[in-house]
Amino acid sequence: MKKLYITSILSVLLAFTGMAQITCNASFVTNQAQGSSTMVQFVNNSTVSQYSQVRYIWNFGDGTIDSSITWNTNRSHNYSNVGTFYVSLKMEVSDSVTNAIICTSYDYDTIVIGSLTTVTASSSALQTASGSTVINFQGSGTKNSSVPSYSTYKWNFGDGSSSTLQNPSHTYATSGNFTVVFTHEVRDSVTSSIIARATSNNWVTPGRRDTCNVSLNSNVSPNQLQVYFSPNSQASSFQGKYYAQNFTWDFGDGNTSTSQWGVNHTYAQSGTYNVTLYMQAIDSVTQAVFCLDTAFGTVTVTHKTPPSCQASYYLDTLASGGNALFIYNNSTPGANDPNYNVTYNWYFGDGDSSNLPYPTHTYSSPGLYSVCLSVHVVDTNYIGCYSYYCDTIGIDSLGNVIYKNSGFTLNVLDPSATVGQKEYEVLDVKVYPNPASNFVNVEGLKEGAEWSLYNIQGAQVANGYLKSGDSKIDFGNKQSGLYVLTLKSRNTVKSVKLSIN
Structure with a gap:
């Protein structure tokens, strides 16, 4: 945008007579939807040093001229044809009494109407190494314009620094999080005015490092030798890589596992064991290991012999x-x-x-x-x-x-x-000792009786006859256990539960 300032003879004379000289500055900017809009807004930013009568003359470059006497008048103009137009603004300041022009200023610009220009922008950022604050940027874009044009690029690195290179490298003074804006602008080859632009954003964290963190959990089954182990892990790549995790378990008893998730392990005997879990984070593309971590733990397992039981x-x-x-x-x-x-x-x-x-x-x-x-x-x-x-x-x-x-x-x-008592009394008959070894004594039997000895399966293992007045029944050597001794006299049957040792 070029400017031209003209001061009249009257303003020079005013200077010689000691009166303040009036200065003026014509200025405008355009507000146009890039590429295709035919409606353009012109914003008048002209200034004058003191209040005076001001006239603005707009020439929109398509044969249309607009002039008025007002203060900072903005204009909107709709172009009927596509093309490149040279727009000018003339500013005239005149004496409010004599109407003599005392200051003149010009401003002009070039606009392109209906160029049908399209533009895209894309960008990427790559930290050079783990912990580094140097970031390499790459910018690219496409354009399609109906008029001769060329591309320019701008980078705003988010820390107050910028670059006009397409693929710059930038060193950040500190670590942190920054939003980077890449702008691709398309300019008219004749006027260098901007026809269209597109932007692309990136978020960078200079100083970021590769990190791996792992810990292990253990769930010991009560009074058993089996333990369920599981990992807690997290990995972070400074380049934002996709990664896989590899685990190696050392159970402390000479056995290992490469299970990638939870694993059950059964120890051979009771004891306390030191368990180690090794973690690797691996680049999913290159398969390179980019960080390692190790976790340690201790488990105590106890094995007890279960009880024996027998339903009977x-x-x-x-x-x-x-x-x-x-x-x-x-x-x-x-x-x-x-x-x-x-x-x-x-x-x-x-x-x-x-x-x-x-x-x-x-x-x-x-x-x-x-x-x-x-x-x-x-x-x-x-x-x-x-x-x-x-x-x-x-x-x-x-x-x-x-x-x-x-x-x-x-x-x-x-x-x-009944078993285990010293005596078992049935009516007036007493049998003792109980428990017995290979004999028992019987008291109170008034007449002879037949006796039988049965085991707990109901099989008869000994029998005999006890005369009236006798008081001892000899079984001989019998296996230790529970028995039933029966005494039969006339039509009466008496039984005694007997323990033989």
């Missing part, structure tokens, strides 16, 4: 009869063992069940029934075992323990309720 019951063939069956729950461990939490489940074979250790159950109809018992044992360390036992029982029509014509009742008893 046996039938009391002597006490059972009539409409009742008596069985003994001799499962191990017992229901009252303080070291274990024992859960029982009885299944009576008719659709009913019970979770009591010593239940009573009445059957509604006769028949043979499969009675099953399950035992679940958990010790104080929450380690457990499971056992299951079934047998078939019933009562017949003669009262034998097979079948009965009407319903009957099943009674489950605790064998410790």
Whole structure:
């Protein structure tokens, strides 16, 4: 934009007479949608040193002239044709009394109408090394113009610095985050005026470093040798690379794993182990390792032998009869063992069940029934075992323990309720000692009696006859365990639960 200033003879004379000389400055800018708009706004920025009568004469370059006497008048003009137009503004300042022109100023510019110019811009930024504040920039763009034109470039680096190179390199004074603006401008080859422009933004962090951070988690199964390990990791590339993570586990017992996520590991024995996790961040394109980190941890595992358990019951063939069956729950461990939490489940074979250790159950109809018992044992360390036992029982029509014509009742008893006492009294008969070794004494028997000894499976293992006045029954050497001693005198049958050591 060029300017021309003309001062009249009157203003010179005013200077010689001591009056203040008036100065004027014609100035305008255009506001045009780049490339295609035919409507142009002209903003009048002209100035004059003191209030006077001012006239503006606009020549829009297409044969249209506009003039008026006013102060800083803006104009809008719609061009009817495309092309390049030379626009001028003439400013005349005149004396308000004599109307004599005392100051004249000119301003002019060139605009392009309807050039149909399109432009694009793209840019990139690359930090030269980890921790470096030197950033290399690359700018590019395309243009399509119906008039001869050329491209210019501008960079605003966000720290107050700039460049007009297309691909500059810039060193930042400090680390931090900066917004960089790249501008691609298309200019008319004749007038050098801007026809169109486009911008592209980048965000840079000079001084950024490659970083890797990893830690490990461990979840130890209670009282077992198995541990579940998982990583917590994060990686950051100063160039914003896409990356993959590789992990190597060292469990401290001579075993390793390359599992990339969680991994279960079972140790061979109890102990405390030092665990190490190695992490690598790898460039997804070049496969180069760009950072490493290591995490350490300690785990303690304890293995305890689970308890043994055995579901079991046996039938009391002597006490059972009539409409009742008596069985003994001799499962191990017992229901009252303080070291274990024992859960029982009885299944009576008719659709009913019970979770009591010593239940009573009445059957509604006769028949043979499969009675099953399950035992679940958990010790104080929450380690457990499971056992299951079934047998078939019933009562017949003669009262034998097979079948009965009407319903009957099943009674489950605790064998410790009778075994282990010093004496067991049935009416006026006493049997002792109990527990016994290979004999017992009988007191109170008024006449002879037949005796039999049964094991817990119901098999007879010894028998004999005790005369009136006799007081000792000799079994001989028997295996230690629970037995049932029966005494039969006339039509009376008495049974004693006996423990033999």
